[in-house]
Amino acid sequence: MTTSMNPTDRAAVHGDRPAIVMAETGARLTYRQLESSSNRIAHLFRRLGLEPGDHIAIVTENCLDVFPVLWAAQRTGLLYTPVNWHLSDAEAAYVVENCGARVVVHSAELDRLGDAVATASPAVEVRFTTGPSSPSGARVLADEVASLPDTPVEDELEGYYMLYSSGTTGRPKGILPALTGAPFGTGLPIDATMRDAFGFGEDTVYLSPGPLYHAAPLGWTMGTVRNGGTAIVMETFDAERALAAIDRHGVTHAQFVPTMFVRMLKLPGEVRRRYDVSSLRVVVHAAAPCPVEVKERIIDWFGPKILEFYAGSEGNGFFMITTGEWLEHRGSVGRPSLGTVHICDEAGNELGPGEVGTIWIEGGLDFEYHGDPSKTAEAYDERGWSTLGDLGHVDEDGYLYLSARRSDLILSGGVNIYPVEIEDVLTMHPAVLDVAVVGLPDEEMGQRVHAVVTVVDGVEAEDALAAELVDYTRARLAHFKAPRSIEFGEVPRLPSGKILRRALLARYEAAATS
Template sequence: MYPGTYARSHPDRIAVTMAGSDDRLTYAQLDERSARLARVFHDEGLRPGDVVALLTDNSVRAYEVYWAAARSGLYLTAVNSHLTAAEAAYIVDNSGARALVASAALGGLARQVREQTPSVRLHLSYGGPVDGYRNYDAALAEVSAEPLADQPRGADMLYSSGTTGRPKGIRPALPDHQVDEAEVQLTTVLRRMYGVGEDTVYLSTAPLYHAAPLRWGAAVHALGGTVVVMERFDAEAALAAVERHRVTHGQWVPTMFIRMLRLPAEVRTRYDLSSLRVAVHAAAPCPVEVKRAVIDWWGPVVYEYYASTEGCGMTFIDTPQWLERPGSVGRAVVGVPRVCDEEGREVPAGRVGTIYFERDAMPFEYHGDPEKTREAQHPDHPAWSTTGDVGYVDDDGYLYLTDRRSFMIISGGVNIYPQETENLLALHPAVADIAVIGVPHPEMGEEVKAVVQPAAAARPGPELERELIDYVRARIATYKAPRSVDFVDELPRTPTGKLAKGPLMERYRHP
């Protein structure tokens, strides 16, 4: 299914609307505009397997671009709009994008990315002019609204940072069917697990460059529902959106739960949330006490899933199941979990190990990085893949996570890999040795901390702390920068010189 199905049966139904501005698209408009954009791409020479990069704020236009790529056999690479120009340009260039569509709200970044990616042949901007970009609406007006005769289904190719800090493109195989034929796997899961259908009103609370908001919104379109997109998350505004739009389904991260729970009681009880049938959370571990509080407030409508951008597998758990097994992320609905020891041998139920998911075939490859792709595969079972998470499965098949990918920091649902920040600070003249770790934070889950062994001539203290933080913020995305710096006489290292980060992290988690 795709928007054209509902454009024919319910042309005036709202496909997507912004929670704040009320900018909206009906299914007829989404179908026509995405068909026009698909033709623009085709006329510019883009063919199945080519890549379109998208640099956007939260906007209804994002779904026009998504569906234009999806109905053209193209890959869509959504770029994190909080990256620096160099970081964003790396993704655009590495993906091999032949077209770049950008929001004028990000005009400064869009101009810099264009200058650094000369291989891109088509530049379009919406919402206003951007130097070097063609006007998006004018480009659509110049072509026919008739859909292309051939509409092979495309896919997204999103980027997930590696432990070295360089983002890696996750490139799935293109489906072998037309866009209006067989449903994609996520669509099937949403329909069966969460009851998503034509009466669904789905609240999207996070940036659309993230995998879950982008994919889930598209899956709701494939099932004929309405997507309500928040321009940015605000705790009270989210509750107001549920009431105003009669939201039936919403997706959250634990940090959002915490912020809503911290609202004054009179604010939390001001809004009618009775329409809410499904509140899904994922992206980061949710403290047990926080989840219990949300269940007490919203009722048994809280669902959790565990998955990854790579699409290795997916688990699911509802409220009654979770109350019986607090802390579990559920049983598998995509793939078969296999927990293995360090030698790759499968371990029995209850034993902790690396979590793999068995699929019929390897579901993805890291674009241009066959070594990293091999590292994600089980050495003896090429169809088993992992993102390096650690946990165990109980006797009933419920999965529990006991750790995360080595040293990764999850702050507010965003994955941060410390190596990139460590590499930057290692070059600073005031730093003799450096470790960047995640430390507990009551709202964000974790925050970034740098633990620094200062150089002999350096004077540790608040001034140097500010200097180091500013040094990082000026060079990479600010969310990767440390929020605090501790100074120590010496960092723990093994006799071979390897940083013993595990004991250091344990020290901050259990001081």
């Protein structure tokens, strides 16, 4: 047994144990293969003149080939940005250009997008494909590294992923981490948190169902390897396939976002009972507020194994709550394990328990938005406290409850309405698969509550159902919070589970203009 955070040491001990397994295909990388492949690519990066602090961009779907590239960047002190490949060409090119990437690595599947972002970014010097060939002329990574050593480079240092915000409220912002210059093997803060707070170790089998260009799927998958476990990576999330993977691989730790919980709960009972989930020891969830009833039903199903955390990619604070704590503080995201929480009004005055205001963190980790000093300045106050722009309150025991992002608030008739409160209610209606609530312009009230609803298979989306959903909401919330209009259709979500309200509002604005 080794407690080292250095994959080289892990490979020496574990050898042919799988480090990464793809859930659908069963393709796998052993610790020895990951070590050898990432070392070869690390030597290539050095031969290209990449030095600690330089930047690369990675454009791949969830696939096995991305992991040696990630680890090569991590062990050579680079900043690396996995690019959201669901973005348009222009949006993805903005990320690659903004981060200053000198090298782009892309999969065979995303050859066209890789070519487009590299061509549009003047700083990019060379482009590689992880595939066997490239129609657009990228250099083949396997050919480039074939003759290079599979031993570590001499100057190994810890790198860091530089992620971009989801872009739910505007253009994505690059979150620039501080490189410590620590020797490779020191590990990142999340690696130790996973070990100490979530029980990750050599016997861990971790299910990662989300896209690797997001913080948790990326960081926790790599952290699983740091701690000597095996990561089962889903190519894309599917509710039944997630349960099948838990059953097939004996998953001990899994991480979901609330929409994934909802999709699994909406499976027919006979489908859910088909799969044995008793191997689960810890079920982690984050990324968005979870409706209380959804979490209650997940606890009933999986048992008291649910650990929730609240944090941003910025890393300025970290909140956690166990199942036992949550049952005594239903709806809370926990108390801070990093930083001190303050709830303030718009003038910066601290509010008391139960009063909703902006969430500020004191004493957390510093961060900055890459190339955007004004956005960075907006995230801090004169006391040095930082905020992600979320609203919430604390109770008498110091447990935090989220309300909304300030930009999501609906102001109707002078009253603040929180969309997530309405979404939580509608989500539990048996006909509703997904829902998003936004505020649309209203001459009388300023804004009116509008819901976009995706119905479950086999349900007819019709006026009678819309009326039923309004009545359902009114029976559970104040009448002024009930939707005044309901539209049936697809809810635009990021693969992380976050609702893309900006896209919804832009659609309505375009319709109003036309």
